[in-house]
Amino acid sequence: MAKVIYGGQSYECGESSVLDCLTAQGVAVPSSCRSGICQTCLMRSIDGSLPEKAQAGLKPTLAAQNYFMACSCYPETDIEVVMPEAGLGKLAARVVSVEYLGTDILGIKLNPASPLEYKAGQFINLFKDEATARCYSLASVPSLNELLFLNVRKVPGGMVSNWLFENLRAGDNVAISEASGDCFYVPGNPEQNILLIATGTGLAPLYGIVRDALLNGHQGKLSLYHGSYDVSGFYLVDELKKLAQMHDNFSYVPCVSDGVAPAGYAQGMVLDAALADNPDLARWRVFLCGNPNMVNAAKQQTFFAGASMRDIFADPF
Ligand SMILES: Cc1cc2nc3c(=O)[nH]c(=O)nc-3n(C[C@H](O)[C@H](O)[C@H](O)COP(=O)(O)OP(=O)(O)OC[C@H]3O[C@@H](n4cnc5c(N)ncnc54)[C@H](O)[C@@H]3O)c2cc1C
Ligand code: FES
Structure with missing residues (x-):
């Protein structure tokens, strides 16, 4: 049975993903979608081979450095893993405004410290802390809006959405990820409905x-x-x-x-x-x-x- 080696300790992985295996042992691995979409659970393998699915959708530059998504990694042989370097793929952003768009919907405008390359409709991860992040889609359009615009629904009992509703204020600083996702408009075929x-x-x-x-x-x-x-x-x-x-x-x-x-x-x-x-x-x-x-x-x-x-x-x- 495959083992996951992390921080000098070896853990039986069984049928679990690397994410579930490590979090069950109390290791704080950040996660959000848990289904290979958001890339919040990025880790790096320093020994052992990675199943193809663990790197599906990653930038080739990250895949070549053995980064992988812990939630989609079901190792077949022993694997030694480390956390990515602090700050990899993360940007600082200042909260410019927070307003209610509806009873349970918050509009958040963010000013990233350095320009974020994205297409309208892609999503970013917003970090509550080092180990907790959630995906939020971008309602802004890069060539129209200087700021990033997010719409967040308050999920009953939800950790990050409730934290945003209760704590986030204009002037705060937050960490966000680069943008990902393939739900965006591609120019061409302008007559298509x-x-x-x-x-x-x-x-x-x-x-x-x-x-x-x-x-x-x-x-x-x-x-x-x-x-x-x-x-x-x-x-x-x-x-x-x-x-x-x-x-x-x-x-x-x-x-x-x-x-x-x-x-x-x-x-x-x-x-x-x-x-x-x-x-x-x-x-x-x-x-x-x-x-x-x-x-x-x-x-x-x-x-x-x-x-x-x-x-x-x-x-x-
Ligand atoms: C690609 C993508 C884009 C997204 N874009 C947006 C967006 O634009 N706007 C938006 O509002 N959301 C968006 N989301 C959803 C968002 O990422 C979060 O999932 C959402 O905000 C809830 O997060 P939370 O931390 O508040 O809730 P969580 O704490 O993750 O909880 C979610 C739900 O599960 C329940 N729950 C939590 N823990 C447990 C448990 N242990 N057992 C049983 N139930 C549990 C909670 O009560 C709650 O109902 C997007 C998600 C994805 C994947
Ligand atoms: S938590 Fe693994 S990709 Fe989203």
Whole structure:
């Protein structure tokens, strides 16, 4: 059975990931998504071979130095690992403003100490402390906004979101990671229609993507559907309505799934509303963000409606 060697100690790994093996022994390995997406759990192997999956999606420069994601690493043979050098891939950022966008949604603007290279819709990790970070999507657009813009939902009992709601103030300094993720607009094919479906703060990346596409002169339809149980879950409504007035090819439909929808809102599940209006998605591009159940169902149903899998981009959270 494979062992993990860390800090001079050797631990039986069994069927566990390196992350689970070490955290069970009290080693504070930072983690967030625990599914190989966010790269928060980066470690480096100094002896032993790495399974391919442990490095999936890493920059080639990091992979070549034997960095890997501890949550996706199920070693087949003994492996000796170390933490990455302090600060690897991290940047300091100053909190410029913190405001309520809705009852349970915080808008946070950050000024990174050095320019962050990113595409609207990608995500960063925001660190609460050395060992705790969570992913938040970027609602800002690099060429339009000087500051990074995050939308954070308060998750009941959630460690980092509650800490942000209760403690974060303008003027604070936080650590963030470089941006990752493949849910962003790629210029080209400007006539292609684009369907965007979000629930909750899944709107954050889509708000960035829509503005980025418009900025790039996208000509095809940009149809955004935002779902919430009730009207209290909608935010950036005025901004989106204004955008729809300014651009004939952009439409915004807020959908209320529970109770009666007031005038101007669609009634029902957001995915049903989006597909009822757009039943034929052949040659469309599709972006899906938010509740994992919605995102997974939407991936299937938009594919069945004709969208090609390579044109469907999703961030479930
Ligand atoms: C790619 C990506 C992008 C994201 N973008 C955004 C975004 O733009 N905005 C946003 O708001 N969120 C976003 N998220 C989600 C975000 O990263 C966090 O998961 C979210 O903020 C919750 O973190 P938390 O620390 O508050 O909650 P956690 O402490 O991680 O808890 C999450 C939930 O699990 C429960 N829980 C915690 N510990 C346990 C346990 N031991 N046993 C059982 N249940 C437990 C909590 O009660 C809570 O309901 C994104 C996630 C990903 C992967
Ligand atoms: S916690 Fe391992 S990649 Fe996110």
